[in-house]
Amino acid sequence: MSIMRLDRRTFLRGAAAGGGLLGLQGLLPAWAQTGSAGLRSELPALVGPNIDLTVGHSPFSVGGRTGHAVTVNGLLPAPLLRLREGQNARFSVTNTLDEDTSIHWHGVLLPFQMDGVPGISFPGIRPRETFVYEFPVKQSGTYWYHSHSGLQEAMGHYGPIVIDPAGADPVAYDREHVLVLSDWSFMHPHEILAKLKKSPGYFNRQRTTLSGLLAGADGMSLEERRMWGQMRMDPRDISDVNGTTYTFLVNGHGPEENWTGLFRPGERVRLRIINASAMSIFNVRIPGLPMTVVQADGENVRPVEVDEFQISVAETYDVIVQPNEDRAYTIVSEAIDRSGMGRATLAPRLGMTAEVPPLREVPTLTMRDMGMGGMDHSGMAGMDHSGMAGMDDGAMSGMDHAAMGQTPAAAPASDMAGMGAMNMRDPDNAPADMAVGVGVDMIAMAPANRLGDRPLGLETVDHRVLVYTDLVSLQPNKDRRPPSRTMEIHLTGNMERFMWGFDGRKFSELVEPIRFERNERVRVTLVNDTMMGHPIHLHGHFFELVTGGPAGHQPLKHTVNVAPGSKVTFDLTADAPGDWAFHCHMLMHMHAGMFNVVTVRPMDGAA
Known part of the structure; x- marks a missing residue:
């Protein structure tokens, strides 16, 4: 044509x-x-x-x-x-x-x-x-x-x-729309990366001012602010690049252009939602319209009804909505730092619009985002496990609650005041194989599994929020063998220099590849020693998140967001021979060093 x-x-x-x-x-x-x-x-x-x-x-x-x-x-x-x-x-x-x-x-x-x-x-x-x-x-x-x-x-x-x-699709629907979420800047990405290298906070226009501090705008006490200052860290350093530079798009259209997907009242509409951003994590909701999650990263999951979910860079979620009224609905994809949003509309006819909600309050990082999960229980407040409703009592009783990020009650801020002057890069806390050099500015003291925690900024909203532990594979996992070995990989960085890597090493430093025997079963734990979220993607494979859910139905993912100061565990069957990329899907993080190669051998014949 x-x-x-x-x-x-x-x-x-x-x-x-x-x-x-x-x-x-x-x-x-x-x-x-x-x-x-x-x-x-x-x-x-x-x-x-x-x-x-x-x-x-x-x-x-x-x-x-x-x-x-x-x-x-x-x-x-x-x-x-x-x-x-x-x-x-x-x-x-x-x-x-x-x-x-x-x-x-x-x-x-x-x-x-x-x-x-x-x-x-x-x-x-x-x-x-x-x-x-x-x-x-x-x-x-x-x-x-x-x-x-x-x-x-x-x-x-x-x-x-x-x-x-x-064959037959297990998801029933009358109509579908594909929604590609992305970020766009008129500034060339090489210029963006250069500015981040010179000043990682260059695009952050949401720091608390003195007047805001005195008014308690960020919800922290003066003592907590003093602690953050002593550690030379910014509790509102959430997105490296944000709405000050990016326009957030839906199917290539900005918020004022209002891309519109049509429906007939009563139809089951499948929304295939893809986060194709370079650097932006979104919180997605459709005010007034519940969403039933039916697929994550292309893999079918047991249906979970929610009102909002977070989609990290490179993840996909399929949801079913059933609008019964002859009215328009706004699809909101709000950046996690609340610096802007993508906006689209579901409507019976073109030209209709619905109210666009205002941007919500800017979230603030806590001590748990610094890898002190066992010392801060605030993220559990308001947690909604309604997404577990589809599990039977046996499945619930067998769940590993330790894997769900449940931690002891938080220590008061006064008990943590002495931490303000601590060495965040204490080599004594580092694993033996970590390169603790200039590329590592902190090591998480007590990283917690937070797969069951609500994502940043959604901890206390008064509606249902998807968490990773809500995801249960619709079909049984193909490989039920227990792992034959374990592996721990640390996500590391120096935020002041915008350096990123695995285990303290950038890919440019000619690091050794991560090696697997073909068809071996390995339990991998990712530990995020930084205060930024990292969507980690493994090419050529799906891995099973260890969520503590029903045995043999762990959710399959190709990309998982590892929250700041947290850890994520997955089981991998290395069944695809060859050399595969393994990296953070934040484009600038990958190019600044958080990249490696996974090699699976032998190439021919089964192991």
């Missing part, structure tokens, strides 16, 4: 060159306009198995400004790729840039040579060359794809994937 010559907005939304069936039905001139009256409720789609994609430069407009984007087939986000389980997918990717590019198929199980990570699984796609990705489609669910070259992902090189099951 040839590229259609329309105006810039239409070009970015609908013009796509390449094979497959392109979802351009219903294209009208009004589509080129901004505002809800001119927005289509479907993303342009390419249907497999054979699809042609072209990576190139495009202008991108939002909020009345135009900037430069890296796009696929001229679209931001890139076209929706629709595949079916059991197909043999073939993607012919042509690079029209003046630099190398790549496509990583995030969460898709495939041979490592097709994974799309330059220098790890293939050389990359050179300028004006074409690379063909070909692999069998062995799964179903909601996934996405993006560049793994430079910082192209932050410039628009990302798009959604939907894989329909070969």
